[in-house]
Amino acid sequence: MSFDSLHTGDKALFVAPATVDQNTFVQVKDSAQTKVGETGQVSFEVMDRVAEAPLNKSSYNVIYSNLFTPSVSIHTPDMLSRYLTTLTSGGQLVLQEVVLLVDLANTICPITRQSGDLESMLKLAGFVDVTVKSVTPVSDKDLAAFFHLWGTTKIEQGVSRLSGKFGITHIEAKKPAYEVGQKMKLNFKKKPTGTVKKAVVWANVNSDDIEDEDLLLDESDRVKPSKESLSRPDDCELTDGKRKACKNCTCGRAEEEANGVVSLDMMDDMQEDEIVEVDPTPKKKGCGSCTLGDAFRCSTCPYLGMPAFSAGENVALGGMFAQDDIEF
Incomplete structure (x- = not known):
């Protein structure tokens, strides 16, 4: 294990799983403590609980x-x-992890990430200068040790099937050289050097490259529209001070009335101080074609769903509808 990134006075944290050999850990800790000297510090934390460990910021x-x-x-x-x-700020993270070298098909495995996935996770976490130093293939001996840690009993079968498909990636990353919430004073009084005046910038613009917006209009665009040209064509007759759709309506008023849309012509026979009250609720009254059946009735006809009948005739239902459905 290399400690090239350690210097005298540094504070280092080693994170490892609880399964690590204690003798190996003591040797690494002593070597690191010698590297940082008496003014430095070397600490250890179990990997499974590092997320909840009382580590100072x-x-x-x-x-x-x-x-x-x-x-x-x-x-x-x-x-x-x-x-x-x-x-x-500017601190360094050095880590290793078992990764996949190829995608596994039809195999359930605790290892699902490749080296690029771990690299992306570090960047999303906020680290910078993320560098994959190496990806070393796992030997069959180490792969057998992995299966033993996973608690698998069929070690030989697993090694023969997954040999050469795992690797150990070594990645180094850095924390940005600033802290979250750090403040910095900005000087807005000092003008940046090399500032170009606006007048100089506009002087360099060729006037021939600017389109004259007045040349985009023709004579018809300059004509002021009249009141008659703005009003919509209307061939419906005026009845009782209101326009209603005529029999052969072509202006769209008949469709508006059928959909319950109320249209007011404020341009015709209206004074500014007049108030017009309109009740858009459909009224239950005959449309003149009620006796002919549903095909000739309007949408608000009170006789919708009833058979055709003669004027003045009471509607009577025959057949099974004339029988009482309650038996005694």
Whole structure:
């Protein structure tokens, strides 16, 4: 395990699964403590509980995560977010994780990510300068150790089927050189150098390239519309001070009345101080074609659904409808 990123006085955090060999961990911790010196600090945290661990904000210069082997632990978004908060500004994260080298077909496996997926997760968490240093294929011996950690009993069968399909990715990333919520004073008084005056900018514009908007209009566009040209064509007759659709209506008033739309002609015979009250609710009254059947009735006819009848005749239902449906 390399500690090239460690310097004298640094504070380092090692994160590893609980299955790591204790002797190996003690050797790594002693080597790291020698690297940072007496003014530095080396700490350890279990990977499974690092998301809820009492880690102080901006307290470590570098974090080494999951570098001990064999390990099948994976990094979650909550863990990466916690790493970002725990690192100081510009701090470094060094991690390893088992990834897929190829897509697995018809195989259920705890490892589902490739190296590019983990790289994207780090960027989404807020890390910068994310670099995949290496992706090393997993040997069959290490793969057998992985199956043992997963609790699989058919180790030989699993190794023969998944040999050469796993790798260990080594990724390094950095925390941005600023803290969340950090404030910075902006100086708006000082003008930036090389400022070009507006007059100079417009002087460089060729007037021939500017379109004259007046040339886009012809003589017909300049004619002011009259009151008659703005009013819609109307061939319906005026009855009792209101226009109603005539028999051969072509102006669209008949369709408006059939849909319950009330149209007021404010241009015809109206004074500014007049108030017109209109009740748009359809009235239950005959339309003159009620006796001919539904095909000739209007939409508000009170006789809709009834058979045709003669004027003045009481409508009577025959057949099964004339019989009482209650038997005694």
